[in-house]
Amino acid sequence: AAGTKGGEQPQPSGAASGGEGGALRIAVGGYVSSWDQDFVGFDLTALMLFKNVFPYMIDYGVKDVGGAQILDTESIAPTFAESFEPDADNKVWTLKLRKGVKFASGNEMTAADVKWSKDRAFAAKANVAGVYRLIGLTEADQVKVVDDYTVEFHQAFPSALTWQIQAISLYVFDSAEAKKHATDADPWAKEWFAKNPPTGGYFEVSKAVQGQEIELSANTGYPGQDPARLSTIRLTVVSAAATQRLQLEAGDVDIALGMSRRDVADLKDAQGIKVISAPSNNQVAIQMSVATAPFDDVKVRQALACAVPYEQIISNVYGGDARPAKSLVPLDMPGYAETGYPYAYDLDRAKALLAEAGKPSISSELVFEADNAEQQQIAVLVQSEARKAGIELKLVPLDPATLGERREKKSIPLQLTAGQLWVNDVEYMLGTSFTKGANLNYSNYVNDEIEKIFEQSHTTVEEAERLKLWARVQEILAADVPWAIICQPNFTLPVREEVAGWVQPMDGLARLRYLTKA
Amino acid sequence: MADLTTAGEAGPPRAAAADRGFATTLIRTGSVILGLVVLAVLIGPLLVRWGPEEIDAAASLAPPGGAHPLGTDVNGMDILSRVLHAGRLDLGVAVASVALAVVLGTLLGIVAGYRGGLVDDVLMRILDVFQAFPAFILALAVAALLGGGVPELILVIALVNAPAYARLVRAEVRTVRELPFVEASRTSGSSGLGTLWRHVLPNSLTPVRVIAPLNCGWAMLTLAGLSFLGLGVTVPTAEWGAMISLGSADVVAGRWWTSVPPGLLLLVSVLGFSLLGEGLQERAGVTR
Amino acid sequence: MRIARFTARRLLQAVPVLLGVVVVTFVLVRVLPGDPIRTILGPNATEADAAAARARYGLDQPMWQQFVDYLGGLFTGDLGVSIQSGQSVMGEMAVRLGPTLELVVIAVTIATVLATVLGIWSARRAGRAGDHTLRVLALVGNSLPEFWLGLVLILVVYSGLGWVPAPSGRVDPDTNLSLITGADLLDAVLTGNGPAFASAAGHLVLPVATMVVVIVAPLMRSVRASALEVLGSEAYRAAAAHGLPERTLLRGYLARAALVRLPALAALVFGFAIGSTVLVEYVFSWQGFGQWALRGLLFRDYPVVQASVVVIALCYTLIFLIADVVHAVLDPRVRI
Amino acid sequence: MTLLDIRDLKVAIGSVQALAGVDLTVARGEVVGLVGESGGGKSMIARSVVGLLPDGARATGQVLFEDRDVLTMDAATLAAHRGAGAAICFQNPRGALSPTRVIGRQLTDRLVTHQGMDASQARSAAVGLFESVGIRSAARRFGSYPHELSGGQAQRVMISLATGCAPGLLIADEPTTGLDVTLTREILLRFREAADEEGRGVLLISHDLASIARICDRLVVLNAGAIVEHGPTTAILTTPAAPYTRTLLAAVPTLPSPHPAESGESAGSADPARPAGAGVSAESGDPAQPAGSAVSGDEVVRVEDAHVVYGSRFGAGGHHALRGVSLTVRAGETVGVVGESGSGKSTLARLMLGMITPSRGAVTLAGREPSRLRGRALRALRRRAQLVFQDPIGSLSPRRTVADAVAEPLRAAGVKAPERARRVAAVLERMGLDGTYAERRPHELSGGQAQRVGIARALAGEPDLIVFDEPTSALDVTVQAQILKVIGEVTAERGRGSVFISHDLATVRGFCDRVVVLYLGRIVEEGPVEEVFARPRHPYTMALLAAVPSLDGEEETGRVRLTKDPEEAAAGGGCALAPRCPFAEDACRTEEQELRTLGRARVACRRAGALPDLEGPER
Ligand SMILES: Nc1ncnc2c1ncn2[C@@H]1O[C@H](COP(=O)(O)OP(=O)(O)OP(=O)(O)O)[C@@H](O)[C@H]1O
Ligand SMILES: Nc1ncnc2c1ncn2[C@@H]1O[C@H](COP(=O)(O)OP(=O)(O)OP(=O)(O)O)[C@@H](O)[C@H]1O
Numbered sequence A: 001a002a003g004t005k006g007g008e009q010p011q012p013s014g015a016a017s018g019g020e021g022g023a024l025r026i027a028v029g030g031y032v033s034s035w036d037q038d039f040v041g042f043d044l045t046a047l048m049l050f051k052n053v054f055p056y057m058i059d060y061g062v063k064d065v066g067g068a069q070i071l072d073t074e075s076i077a078p079t080f081a082e083s084f085e086p087d088a089d090n091k092v093w094t095l096k097l098r099k100g101v102k103f104a105s106g107n108e109m110t111a112a113d114v115k116w117s118k119d120r121a122f123a124a125k126a127n128v129a130g131v132y133r134l135i136g137l138t139e140a141d142q143v144k145v146v147d148d149y150t151v152e153f154h155q156a157f158p159s160a161l162t163w164q165i166q167a168i169s170l171y172v173f174d175s176a177e178a179k180k181h182a183t184d185a186d187p188w189a190k191e192w193f194a195k196n197p198p199t200g201g202y203f204e205v206s207k208a209v210q211g212q213e214i215e216l217s218a219n220t221g222y223p224g225q226d227p228a229r230l231s232t233i234r235l236t237v238v239s240a241a242a243t244q245r246l247q248l249e250a251g252d253v254d255i256a257l258g259m260s261r262r263d264v265a266d267l268k269d270a271q272g273i274k275v276i277s278a279p280s281n282n283q284v285a286i287q288m289s290v291a292t293a294p295f296d297d298v299k300v301r302q303a304l305a306c307a308v309p310y311e312q313i314i315s316n317v318y319g320g321d322a323r324p325a326k327s328l329v330p331l332d333m334p335g336y337a338e339t340g341y342p343y344a345y346d347l348d349r350a351k352a353l354l355a356e357a358g359k360p361s362i363s364s365e366l367v368f369e370a371d372n373a374e375q376q377q378i379a380v381l382v383q384s385e386a387r388k389a390g391i392e393l394k395l396v397p398l399d400p401a402t403l404g405e406r407r408e409k410k411s412i413p414l415q416l417t418a419g420q421l422w423v424n425d426v427e428y429m430l431g432t433s434f435t436k437g438a439n440l441n442y443s444n445y446v447n448d449e450i451e452k453i454f455e456q457s458h459t460t461v462e463e464a465e466r467l468k469l470w471a472r473v474q475e476i477l478a479a480d481v482p483w484a485i486i487c488q489p490n491f492t493l494p495v496r497e498e499v500a501g502w503v504q505p506m507d508g509l510a511r512l513r514y515l516t517k518a
Numbered sequence B: 001m002a003d004l005t006t007a008g009e010a011g012p013p014r015a016a017a018a019d020r021g022f023a024t025t026l027i028r029t030g031s032v033i034l035g036l037v038v039l040a041v042l043i044g045p046l047l048v049r050w051g052p053e054e055i056d057a058a059a060s061l062a063p064p065g066g067a068h069p070l071g072t073d074v075n076g077m078d079i080l081s082r083v084l085h086a087g088r089l090d091l092g093v094a095v096a097s098v099a100l101a102v103v104l105g106t107l108l109g110i111v112a113g114y115r116g117g118l119v120d121d122v123l124m125r126i127l128d129v130f131q132a133f134p135a136f137i138l139a140l141a142v143a144a145l146l147g148g149g150v151p152e153l154i155l156v157i158a159l160v161n162a163p164a165y166a167r168l169v170r171a172e173v174r175t176v177r178e179l180p181f182v183e184a185s186r187t188s189g190s191s192g193l194g195t196l197w198r199h200v201l202p203n204s205l206t207p208v209r210v211i212a213p214l215n216c217g218w219a220m221l222t223l224a225g226l227s228f229l230g231l232g233v234t235v236p237t238a239e240w241g242a243m244i245s246l247g248s249a250d251v252v253a254g255r256w257w258t259s260v261p262p263g264l265l266l267l268v269s270v271l272g273f274s275l276l277g278e279g280l281q282e283r284a285g286v287t288r
Numbered sequence C: 001m002r003i004a005r006f007t008a009r010r011l012l013q014a015v016p017v018l019l020g021v022v023v024v025t026f027v028l029v030r031v032l033p034g035d036p037i038r039t040i041l042g043p044n045a046t047e048a049d050a051a052a053a054r055a056r057y058g059l060d061q062p063m064w065q066q067f068v069d070y071l072g073g074l075f076t077g078d079l080g081v082s083i084q085s086g087q088s089v090m091g092e093m094a095v096r097l098g099p100t101l102e103l104v105v106i107a108v109t110i111a112t113v114l115a116t117v118l119g120i121w122s123a124r125r126a127g128r129a130g131d132h133t134l135r136v137l138a139l140v141g142n143s144l145p146e147f148w149l150g151l152v153l154i155l156v157v158y159s160g161l162g163w164v165p166a167p168s169g170r171v172d173p174d175t176n177l178s179l180i181t182g183a184d185l186l187d188a189v190l191t192g193n194g195p196a197f198a199s200a201a202g203h204l205v206l207p208v209a210t211m212v213v214v215i216v217a218p219l220m221r222s223v224r225a226s227a228l229e230v231l232g233s234e235a236y237r238a239a240a241a242h243g244l245p246e247r248t249l250l251r252g253y254l255a256r257a258a259l260v261r262l263p264a265l266a267a268l269v270f271g272f273a274i275g276s277t278v279l280v281e282y283v284f285s286w287q288g289f290g291q292w293a294l295r296g297l298l299f300r301d302y303p304v305v306q307a308s309v310v311v312i313a314l315c316y317t318l319i320f321l322i323a324d325v326v327h328a329v330l331d332p333r334v335r336i
Numbered sequence D: 001m002t003l004l005d006i007r008d009l010k011v012a013i014g015s016v017q018a019l020a021g022v023d024l025t026v027a028r029g030e031v032v033g034l035v036g037e038s039g040g041g042k043s044m045i046a047r048s049v050v051g052l053l054p055d056g057a058r059a060t061g062q063v064l065f066e067d068r069d070v071l072t073m074d075a076a077t078l079a080a081h082r083g084a085g086a087a088i089c090f091q092n093p094r095g096a097l098s099p100t101r102v103i104g105r106q107l108t109d110r111l112v113t114h115q116g117m118d119a120s121q122a123r124s125a126a127v128g129l130f131e132s133v134g135i136r137s138a139a140r141r142f143g144s145y146p147h148e149l150s151g152g153q154a155q156r157v158m159i160s161l162a163t164g165c166a167p168g169l170l171i172a173d174e175p176t177t178g179l180d181v182t183l184t185r186e187i188l189l190r191f192r193e194a195a196d197e198e199g200r201g202v203l204l205i206s207h208d209l210a211s212i213a214r215i216c217d218r219l220v221v222l223n224a225g226a227i228v229e230h231g232p233t234t235a236i237l238t239t240p241a242a243p244y245t246r247t248l249l250a251a252v253p254t255l256p257s258p259h260p261a262e263s264g265e266s267a268g269s270a271d272p273a274r275p276a277g278a279g280v281s282a283e284s285g286d287p288a289q290p291a292g293s294a295v296s297g298d299e300v301v302r303v304e305d306a307h308v309v310y311g312s313r314f315g316a317g318g319h320h321a322l323r324g325v326s327l328t329v330r331a332g333e334t335v336g337v338v339g340e341s342g343s344g345k346s347t348l349a350r351l352m353l354g355m356i357t358p359s360r361g362a363v364t365l366a367g368r369e370p371s372r373l374r375g376r377a378l379r380a381l382r383r384r385a386q387l388v389f390q391d392p393i394g395s396l397s398p399r400r401t402v403a404d405a406v407a408e409p410l411r412a413a414g415v416k417a418p419e420r421a422r423r424v425a426a427v428l429e430r431m432g433l434d435g436t437y438a439e440r441r442p443h444e445l446s447g448g449q450a451q452r453v454g455i456a457r458a459l460a461g462e463p464d465l466i467v468f469d470e471p472t473s474a475l476d477v478t479v480q481a482q483i484l485k486v487i488g489e490v491t492a493e494r495g496r497g498s499v500f501i502s503h504d505l506a507t508v509r510g511f512c513d514r515v516v517v518l519y520l521g522r523i524v525e526e527g528p529v530e531e532v533f534a535r536p537r538h539p540y541t542m543a544l545l546a547a548v549p550s551l552d553g554e555e556e557t558g559r560v561r562l563t564k565d566p567e568e569a570a571a572g573g574g575c576a577l578a579p580r581c582p583f584a585e586d587a588c589r590t591e592e593q594e595l596r597t598l599g600r601a602r603v604a605c606r607r608a609g610a611l612p613d614l615e616g617p618e619r
């Protein structure tokens, strides 16, 4: 019940007029489930909107790769903030705010807002609190207000990840407004924030029709570089991919965010439509649980890695728009080495490996997301080829809740995973995916040497030193094969020809401020 | 859809002759359609070169012609083969689930209708509870508890249908049990079960017999709907609804062949069942 | 007065049913595998985070305690807080139910009216070509999967002919329709918003058409059969034999008597339609109750699932109650 | 000019020749009776007069109505002819009234259409018409739906609808079937009035000669689609020419003579029942026997002060169907139970069979109380008593063969299959059904055959008691006689007790030893047959006897008639009959009536002895 139902704002601003032609329309697959970033479920549409309507203190820069504009995760710069810098030990980070930045309520953004927002994040024990742990922030009092425009973050240890982590966490609420709606039972005004869009970001939510459409208007008071270029953007909910396509073709929407790979490939030569394509660090893989038979046998894992039809997947599922991956470390991540994954589609070798393992025929379930057409296709292709090698796979699509539960129990022998690391760094990758107890380590992979390297990397700030460590990591992973890495699909997006300025987000969350419409 | 209340409506004598003629036409047409479909799905697969889950790596979304008379789907599987194999599954699930629903519903309906009183009230309330659950919730529950497979789907569709049959049979039993021949049987000293089995049951099943074919068509549509929601058969099992669902996006791209063949076969089969059911209803109404 | 007493009694009878629904749903949803909490936590969440979230939704309590709390909430009209969105289920449902009910009510109403007119028309021509054609056509409509039909309609009517607005949303946001009931057409009437009314009506055309095509056949069959029965009845023949004019016969002796069976069936169809909206809503991006309930189920959003099932059960109860009252009004022989 | 002149009318439906050349005339002011057995084509004639033959019927010949042929009329003429020219009063009035329209509106529809009235005129005219056909509080009834009417009222409404069309010819198709004897007369008189006072032609159709004989000017006898005889009523009744007419006349049960020998008519033709040599008649003929002990055989069933209350579906209330009935039946004895519809006859039957338990009082069957038994023992006891049903076809399961049905009591008794087959064959044989019937199903039987099967089933288990619940009322008159003969034979057997239930006194008279008269769940009179029939002491019994139709056609004005609307007579405190009783005094309305012995009978009327002048057949 966003917007109008709450009785609070938003006033249809006069600027929003401009008529049909002026506004840019984006088709999205669903409506935001909640406006409260601290408590929200994992909802891509919502996270994308937050990037554009919350004031983030720092954000990624933009770089040009082969003609495509992409977000540069290695250059992070202050946006709403004046500056964000560490002390000499890399332990205490100081955030300086600009003066005169205002929320929609008219309240000025001050250090108190930052402090309140961080206190709230720690109290929520959810998203932000989770990632802050990686950089040694676990208590609310590690965040200190120095003066009205200065806040200090006292990390427990220095970390190479601070920029990255803070880039995704440093968003600020209008605390003065929030306190008006806080109650004893609800000190963090959860109820109010769930229903009412935040303010102060690049865009303001000028209208929200529950379930149907959200209208964004540029925040004219933004003080920094790169303010929003379009005055109005509309996000329209179109659940079915097929209808998104029809509407794009008809010109009723300018950008379609939820279309299938196949449709996008089709639209490459459609009239009035262009397809933006950019390399991404999105990894598609099959994680094998090394703790579960039969994948506790490295030979079996290698056999499966040889039974995956990599090229067929790239051409059939992604229409060729994907890069083959040669390491578990993503392409474009500093330290990537071709030697990290010495396996290719080779059924004879797969059979030979199985024979070596003494298990000429094995069976297992292959788990994937139920509503994910892409994964479904991959699973079908893998099943078909693996069967030829003597590996019988039972396809098990799981709904989000069951998948979440089974992942938490780490009880899935074989599963398809897809995703990109929020931080483009091997240390972060190890911490999340390849160390003991790591959350994304669905393979249950443990290797003592990697544990040691990970430990070491916390304090290794020297770039060359780190690269050396990463090379070793890839050697180990190549031998152990906890994953069969399938490919890195490119990011593709069909838009109307009039649309320009798309910047490919490496975190998957579109920055709408760069968009223009001819 | 599960419309079970119109069973056995009497047609008037005025239109009787003409209607009986039309009823026969309906029954014949329905039977011929179903016969052809059954024949096709039984014999057809033997004549097709590709297996239903066999992937032609070279031909994803190939248009009809050449090695694939009806083209291939996005996975490179042969549409013709899949459509025919799917028919076996769909018809099988439809018939099996309706049969199961009939058995379950009849049992419940008989007990409730014949015993009456508290037993009736309690059973009916339980059925009410059951009917309050939408099909997809039941489907998900059963799939999650028992695992998602064809037997589970049959169970789900049967469970969704059974209450309607139970009501139908119950209503009929309540009428029949008051008829003189039932009392006659009881005065003869027959046991309750004997009377039930020999007199009440055979005379209470006419509406069920008439409705069942109509319901088979509806069961197929339900299966298709569940597949569309991703609650039906798992990939890559060939099933019409799942094929339509997978291919529905292709239609807008002009690749009609992925979803039109299963769609047409589904339509034709459901229509076959409907015509048959309609004809039977008509006839039952007239001859009653 | 009698109707009031009847209604009261029926509602009272519905209480155990609803209670049964509540218990079954409550248990079922918790017995199902799947963890709602994991779906709202990021991948980096620790066990402690999960426990905190669990505590936030009261899921750390013993089952019976949760049930007592839930039941208590039910009686005070508090359906809990959605795990997915953190918003009150009541509020979310209020926005979701309106659009879906609007869709279903309009579709069932149109189907019923259509069925009445066509059914009687068909019965009066029983055995002739027009009758046969109509019935077969209705059966064809009844044999189409609704999602498929919806897509084809979009392709033809929206993409091909451009006669209707894009199948996204239910009303043009530029009309600034303010929400009262959630049913856009009704809200437009209530607020006297002409453009919004036109826009909402335009958006309704295709989904309503889809549903009508799918559900009209059984209704029509019922009306036709009843009308035939009346036409062949002694009563109707007696009226005809006494030389009453056509109009009197149609209005006074045929129409009402032919409709007595319709309410019960229409109620059944209504229940069916509520279930099938989940498909239609998806195809037309309707963002209604069906999709909400389905999503709640897929994410094991306990309060959402519980609330949606109870509401569906309540809808069933009410609609059958209404059907019985209408039946009693139509058919004087029925006692309520 | 005759009003209606049918000439050589032939109607064929498919291969069935429903009418094979019928000639018939009706003049204004004349009542013509059309009689014949069911399926003879009577309704077909009626329908042809209003041009409403069934689909697929082909008619030849002429149906001249005021010299215009109905069969060749165009649609508009026909529409004008229907109702205004000829109007039918339909067989089964309940079915012929539209259930969803209030009766007043149905009548005003006719008045507006045919008499050109406007709405308010029609309304007041309708109320007047209702009153004239004898409907009380007509203004209130205007808004009633047909299902709220009793059978008699529905029939009256139907008549008002037909006369409301102001037709030249009024056709009444079996207007009294299914009605109480007491009402039948009342209704028939209306038609006589229509002819006499309004000058209409009336065609009165019935399968029951006796009931219509007394009001018709002429009679036409129809058999299998052809007229077999016609002429003035008295001529046909006294000197029937066609054999078929004689059969029809013979089939009419008559009351006047208790014993065939004493009857003035030819022996055996009028009285269908008692076969010569059956012992009962001799015994019960002895006037010295005290009441209730006509036979000294073993007691088969004993009902003591039984009350039966049918609970209503929702808690409180219920219908008190029997109120303190006591009755004993001995082996070798036949007890008749009479009473109008709803008086509790069938309830009493079910009580004796152990199918229901009395809410108060006791029933003893073959020495044991069914209400104290359960399961196997109860079922075994139930086999000791058997029932023969009113609806012969309906009491046979449509999906079971005759042999199967008859074998049912044997199967229940655990008789082995070969033995069972033998006994089934034997009992069917006894009922005059040869082996070819064994494998038939009910729909392949005629009503009479089905009833024979029903009796065979009752006999198969060799019970101690057989109860006949109106076993002939659903049958054709001619078939009735045959079945009564069979029943007479069965009840004459010594080893068994029989109960014969009927609403018709005449049929009871033939072979019962004792008769019990029920009124609203109470026994109002009981005693030996000849005693009760010769000297009825209770006003209700008198009324029942008075209402029995007879062929002599004379009005028996001296006899007792109850007031008209039984359904409006509320049972108050005292005697249940008081609201309808012509002799009722204030005391009757307050005092509960007890059965007391009067002569050889017992009567529940405090004035029973004090009504001597109206008693008995001497008038
Ligand atoms: N609609 C019909 N279709 C075919 N045959 C019919 C139809 N109506 C009547 N008949 C046949 O025509 C014959 C005459 O029927 P009709 O109804 O006139 O008999 P009836 O003398 O009125 O009998 P009843 O006393 O039972 O009313 C019967 O043999 C009957 O079976
Ligand atoms: N199962 C029942 N439930 C409620 N009331 C009943 C039931 N059976 C009979 N009655 C009522 O009990 C009264 C006596 O019924 P019963 O059938 O014994 O009458 P009857 O004398 O046999 O009449 P008929 O001549 O019409 O057969 C009637 O008023 C009837 O409506």
Ligand SMILES: [Mg+2]
Binding pocket: D042, D043, D044, D091, D173, D174
């Ligand atoms: Mg007749």
Ligand SMILES: [Mg+2]
Binding pocket: D345, D346, D347, D469
């Ligand atoms: Mg009876």
